[in-house]
Amino acid sequence: MLTCVWDNESILLAQSWMPRETVIFASDVRINFNKFQNCMAATVISKTIITTNPDTPEANILLNYVRENKETDVADETDSYLRESINLNSVVDVYTVEQLKVKALRNEGKADPFYGILYAYISTLNIDDEITKVVRNRCSGCGYIVNEASNTCTICEKDSSKLQSFFLGFDVLVDLTDHTGTLHSCSLTGSIAEGTLGCTINEFLAMTSEQKTKLKWQFLLERSKIYVKLILSHRARGGLKVSILSCKLADPTEASRNLAGQGHT
Ligand SMILES: [Zn+2]
Known part of the structure; x- marks a missing residue:
């Protein structure tokens, strides 16, 4: 999902995110439809808490899924x-x-x-x-x-x-x-x-x-x-x-x- 980040602190954090490598757990984000990108987007708001690469089973499953599918996309x-x-x-x-x-x-x-x-x-x-x-x-x-x-x-x-x-x-x-x-x-x-x-x-x-x-x-x-x-x-x-x-x-x-x-x- 597209993630919109506006405040400086989150922007700095987001710069370390790697496409298809980083798993992000975000709570309290605003989800709405982004007309410009034609897809659903999550926007970081003041209440949002972001955890990068959380050590949870869900995150590991997601990461494995992405890694397995990465090769075929690249090919x-x-x-x-x-x-x-x-x-x-x-x-x-x-x-x-x-x-x-x-x-x-x-x-x-x-x-x-x-x-x-x-x-x-x-x-x-x-x-x-x-x-x-x-x-x-x-x-x-x-x-x-x-x-x-x-x-x-x-x-x-x-x-x-x-x-x-x-x-x-x-x-x-x-x-x-x-x-x-x-x-x-x-x-x-x-x-x-x-x-x-x-x-x-x-x-x-x-x-x-x-x-x-x-x-x-x-x-x-x-x-x-x-x-x-x-x-x-x-x-x-x-x-x-x-x-x-x-x-x-x-x-x-x-x-x-x-x-x-x-x-x-
Ligand atoms: Zn190359």
Whole structure:
């Protein structure tokens, strides 16, 4: 749960908290819905008492649960980045956005990813505003996003034998839309993003914001053939984590043929 901390004393304390490492026991917090973050949030108030890593059975169970699940989350993040050896030629099933959502619901409980082709367009591509971060440092050891506050890879830092070196890569979230609906926050990263946008990360960083806007409009609302990988994830928006494996402007004839014969249900 999101925790909102406002007073100085608690802020100092909170700075020592490690994501997925620290268990916090808080009494007398105010719980309400945070519209900005779109989730429930606990706010520290004057009566709040916070115990960090309490030595209780509940805390130990929670910590063990997080540790056990950490590995799969990380694998999930990194493998999509390091592009596992999925041969795109083996992906042949064409879906609409709605069909993918239905399939995901039916798949519920299964952790296996599934793949498909969408003839859709990118409806949101925030590469030209200053607010949205689209470039991030990744660890060359594991491909995981580097923690910006500490400038370390939280995965590799415990292994001091590993030399930590980082490289910049695209980390863009896009919305994909077709006539049946929208898949939000699909990740477009690394070399796949470079291939899609037709420029390297360094070329992109050298662009002015006008050039970035121009680049964006080359793709926005253009029908594309998009290979996606979907994983059910309770952490993702809509319960579905979508990674783009390939995105190219679609051949109009091929697209209309496939849209006409939407065979999959
Ligand atoms: Zn690493």
